Amino acid sequence: MQPxxxxxxxxxxxxxxxxxxVNALLIDYWPQLKLAAGSQVFVPLCGxxxxxxxxxxxxxxxxxxELNQSAVEQFFSDNELPVERQSSGEHECYxxxxxxxxxGDLFRLPKEPLEAVSGFYDRAALIAWPPEMRQQYVECxxxxxxxxxxxxxxxxxxxxxxxxxxPFAVSDAWxxxxxxxxxxxxxxxxxxxxxxNPRFVKKQVPWLTESVYRLVRR
Numbered sequence: 001m002q003p004x005x006x007x008x009x010x011x012x013x014x015x016x017x018x019x020x021x022v023n024a025l026l027i028d029y030w031p032q033l034k035l036a037a038g039s040q041v042f043v044p045l046c047g048x049x050x051x052x053x054x055x056x057x058x059x060x061x062x063x064x065x066e067l068n069q070s071a072v073e074q075f076f077s078d079n080e081l082p083v084e085r086q087s088s089g090e091h092e093c094y095x096x097x098x099x100x101x102x103x104g105d106l107f108r109l110p111k112e113p114l115e116a117v118s119g120f121y122d123r124a125a126l127i128a129w130p131p132e133m134r135q136q137y138v139e140c141x142x143x144x145x146x147x148x149x150x151x152x153x154x155x156x157x158x159x160x161x162x163x164x165x166x167p168f169a170v171s172d173a174w175x176x177x178x179x180x181x182x183x184x185x186x187x188x189x190x191x192x193x194x195x196x197n198p199r200f201v202k203k204q205v206p207w208l209t210e211s212v213y214r215l216v217r218r
Contacts, residue, residue, distance in 0.1 A: 003067055003105070011070070022054040023123055025154055029188055029212050033119060033150050035060065040117045042149075044106055044141060045125035048075035055121065056098040063117065064101040065091075065109050072103045088113070107140050114144050120151035120215075127156050127167040134170070135178055142182035145217045153213040156193075162205040172211065184216040 035041070037059030046052060046064030048071050055062045066072050072094050076083040081096045091104035093113075102109055122141070129137045145151075153175075160169040172187065179185060194200055194208040 019049065022050050023154070025189070025210070025212050026051050026054060026121065026123065026152065029152055029214075030055075030058070030121075032188070032214065033152065035119045035150070039119055040114075041119040041121060041151075042114055042117045042145065043121050045122075045128060046075075046101060047071045047124070048078060049123070050079075051121065051123065052099055052101075053079060060098070060119070062099045063113060064099070065106050066101055066103055067105060069103050072101050075101065107136070109144065111144055115146065117146055118149055120145060120149055122151065123154045124167065126153060127165070127170055130165065130168055134168075134174075138179055138182065142217065147217055149217040151215050153215050155211050155213070156208065157211065158200065158205050158208045163200065163203050175213065179215070182218060184218060186214040188212045188214055 035058075038061065040061045040063060041055050043049070043052060043055070043062060043064040046066050047068075048066075052062050052064055052075065069092070072092075075081075076094060076096065081099070084095050086093055086095075088102065089110060090108050091102040094101045094103060100113075102113065120141075125141075126134065126137065155170040155175070156167050157171050158169050172190075175185060189212040191210050192207070193210045194205065197208055200208050
């Protein structure tokens, strides 16, 4: 999966992964992490999600990373937020009060901007990667996060052969096998969400579950 895939999605506005509201699971489960106001939170592959605004409204300092420039600019324009832009190595940093987004390749993001991070949130990043790239993403995320960082991970699982991703199916077994050496893992919730996803119903996917995990960087 090349960067051009995502650039094309944003250019054509084929962004079904983007929600026009704050993710309900974030609202339900984020308070359980009990991060103090002022804590820094990292959101990889953030797009223009309104979840960034929710996290900022909790008194947190939010740091996102997004490949596509248009997505970053739309976040600030859609939410009518003033923004300052400056170069930061290979990335461009867009900053407003409580939200900073590094525009560029996540895999080339240096650790320095995240040295004080104590939380993270992944709703649509892990499931965006095909299986052959997923472990590389996990290692990248683990390398960027300081020890003891606590976060939420939201995944989807379904019979992969029934539908081409993204989003790709990520099973609990995969998470336990491939992420447990980097993170302490606790599954907080698993729900049947097939009826809420018409695309999957139309493609006759037999089942679809959405899970929420609490992760702590070892």
